Amino acid sequence: MSVVPKDLKYSREHEWIKVDGNIGVIGITDFAQKSLGDIVFIELPGVGDEISAGDSFGVVESVKAASDLYAPVSGKVVEVNEEVIESPQLVNEDPYGKGWMIKVEISNEAELDELLSPEDYEKLLEEEGE
Amino acid sequence: MGSYPLIFELSKEGRTGFELPELDVPAKDINNLIPEEMQRKTEPDLPEVAEVDVVRHYIGLSRRNFGVDNGFYPLGSCTMKYNPKVNEDTSRLAGFAELHPYVPEELAQGALELLYDAEQYLKEITGMDRFTFQPAAGAHGEFTGLMIIKAYLEKKGEKRTKVIVPDSAHGTNPATAAMCGFDVISIKSNDRGLVDPEELAKVLDNDVAALMLTNPNTLGLFEEEIVKIAKMVHDVGGLLYYDGANLNAIMGVTRPGDMGFDVMHINLHKTFSTPHGGGGPGSGPVGVKAHLAEFLPVPVVEKDGDRYYFNYNLPNSIGKVRTFYGNFLVVVKAYTYLKALGGEGLTDVSQKAVLNANYLREKLKKYFYLPYDRLCKHEFVLSGKWQKEKGVRTLDIAKRLLDYGVHPPTIYFPLIVDEALMIEPTETESKETLDRFIEVMLTINREVEENPELLHEAPHVTPVKRLDEVGAARNPILRWSKDWQK
Numbered sequence: 001m002s003v004v005p006k007d008l009k010y011s012r013e014h015e016w017i018k019v020d021g022n023i024g025v026i027g028i029t030d031f032a033q034k035s036l037g038d039i040v041f042i043e044l045p046g047v048g049d050e051i052s053a054g055d056s057f058g059v060v061e062s063v064k065a066a067s068d069l070y071a072p073v074s075g076k077v078v079e080v081n082e083e084v085i086e087s088p089q090l091v092n093e094d095p096y097g098k099g100w101m102i103k104v105e106i107s108n109e110a111e112l113d114e115l116l117s118p119e120d121y122e123k124l125l126e127e128e129g130e
Numbered sequence: 131m132g133s134y135p136l137i138f139e140l141s142k143e144g145r146t147g148f149e150l151p152e153l154d155v156p157a158k159d160i161n162n163l164i165p166e167e168m169q170r171k172t173e174p175d176l177p178e179v180a181e182v183d184v185v186r187h188y189i190g191l192s193r194r195n196f197g198v199d200n201g202f203y204p205l206g207s208c209t210m211k212y213n214p215k216v217n218e219d220t221s222r223l224a225g226f227a228e229l230h231p232y233v234p235e236e237l238a239q240g241a242l243e244l245l246y247d248a249e250q251y252l253k254e255i256t257g258m259d260r261f262t263f264q265p266a267a268g269a270h271g272e273f274t275g276l277m278i279i280k281a282y283l284e285k286k287g288e289k290r291t292k293v294i295v296p297d298s299a300h301g302t303n304p305a306t307a308a309m310c311g312f313d314v315i316s317i318k319s320n321d322r323g324l325v326d327p328e329e330l331a332k333v334l335d336n337d338v339a340a341l342m343l344t345n346p347n348t349l350g351l352f353e354e355e356i357v358k359i360a361k362m363v364h365d366v367g368g369l370l371y372y373d374g375a376n377l378n379a380i381m382g383v384t385r386p387g388d389m390g391f392d393v394m395h396i397n398l399h400k401t402f403s404t405p406h407g408g409g410g411p412g413s414g415p416v417g418v419k420a421h422l423a424e425f426l427p428v429p430v431v432e433k434d435g436d437r438y439y440f441n442y443n444l445p446n447s448i449g450k451v452r453t454f455y456g457n458f459l460v461v462v463k464a465y466t467y468l469k470a471l472g473g474e475g476l477t478d479v480s481q482k483a484v485l486n487a488n489y490l491r492e493k494l495k496k497y498f499y500l501p502y503d504r505l506c507k508h509e510f511v512l513s514g515k516w517q518k519e520k521g522v523r524t525l526d527i528a529k530r531l532l533d534y535g536v537h538p539p540t541i542y543f544p545l546i547v548d549e550a551l552m553i554e555p556t557e558t559e560s561k562e563t564l565d566r567f568i569e570v571m572l573t574i575n576r577e578v579e580e581n582p583e584l585l586h587e588a589p590h591v592t593p594v595k596r597l598d599e600v601g602a603a604r605n606p607i608l609r610w611s612k613d614w615q616k
Contacts, residue, residue, distance in 0.1 A: 038599075038600040040600060040603035040604045041603070041604075061603075063599045063600055063603055064542045065542065065545060088604065089604070129548070
């Protein structure tokens, strides 16, 4: 079973976001990292870039597959985790901690309501055969 | 791993395996030929070895290689059929092999006739109206095809931005669409593994330039609603692109042109038996319906009475996509295959390819999960999910197959099947070979129960054991250097 922390919100594309004021920290879920397998390459936007909800903001590549990262919310990138670019295995080891990817200044808080609660995300995982 | 040296590591300073002949033309000053800033300042690091070292080195490597000439190679989607050796004879005829690309047309009539005739055969097989042989392989063909679609739409004054691909598509399809500047719209397959007309309807609008599809699709299943799908796309003014990767399944039975496709590519190196996968260059001819012929790359080969000639006069051509006429000698090999088999023979090829795939599918489905359980075309996709529950992954099964002298199927593709094993036996394999493969798969399935460790560590008998794929991807060493081993 994949870990689904209770203090996060989730996208249908398996990203999580942790909201603190108007700042959101974004990464991919435990389920996502397990499905991808050993991650070998991550491409992230630069600080100052604008991302918009539902659009791709980067790429994550494992030995098995390459997959787009989808922005759960719109906003401006204020920090990028350089450490995961250097050591992509952090996403496998600690997807909700050291494996975070970007911090954004959320531009439209209403978008957060569109995201899944931990309970709903668990249901989605069940549907996907978890 | 390091047991087999690189040719660079065999190098001994001053050792040579050749002697250049005396110069028999006037010497020219290099400064008059190559600008000084483009001349290299240091000697290149080339291996200094004797002829015998070179021969032993490469013969040694070739003995470690595995190809369809060594054994069964059911690599799904790649159509690794046996390539008849007569193709090598014809393509080495001096009249073809030594023909200079600038030779005057009247001295190359045979080669032009061959290109012309090959085009007629491909038209007959596919239901398309014109072909170009320039693209060097499949993905290059896709690029050419989408550029033609783009030129067609631009000439009509339409600026369409979207290309639709199903989620089971070959990765090259979305990549091609992106390369050509389109937005890629992916649609989910339905529970039968096919394009869902309802899902398609949701994304169809006046911005759609094309739908890219292969039929049979990547799961080896025939898109039964293709005529309806084609009409839906045409009704909004979009075009249909046929990825010819799976053409081996349908020759003489049905044709992309009749299904409603406007543009397609063929992989001569798959369907028409020319070496690929490290064995030779590919060839990805692109075929179009008449309304797109004016956009083909130039030149196209035409016939006037008894004379064949190159027609460069296509003012709306997308231009050249490769030097000269494409990989001509590959076309010679494919032409040989076409002539040798004829229409009935090619139909038989497709029918046997489908029969072989269904034989394996039926025999293996009790032991390996088959997500889409019905008649397949030339290939089918199993899932290793039952084995995964016992701690053995598809990767382990694939590695273990190497120990039994079988090239593994394509694994982890298509992405919509968990732990996928994509098996394409091709028509050239006998029942005995297929039965042996079944036996090997069942043996491995028993090993999953009895000795999973054996699989985790496989392969055991190959010159190179389990590779550290993650390490290779995370810390790639892409170039040899003298300091590398220090």
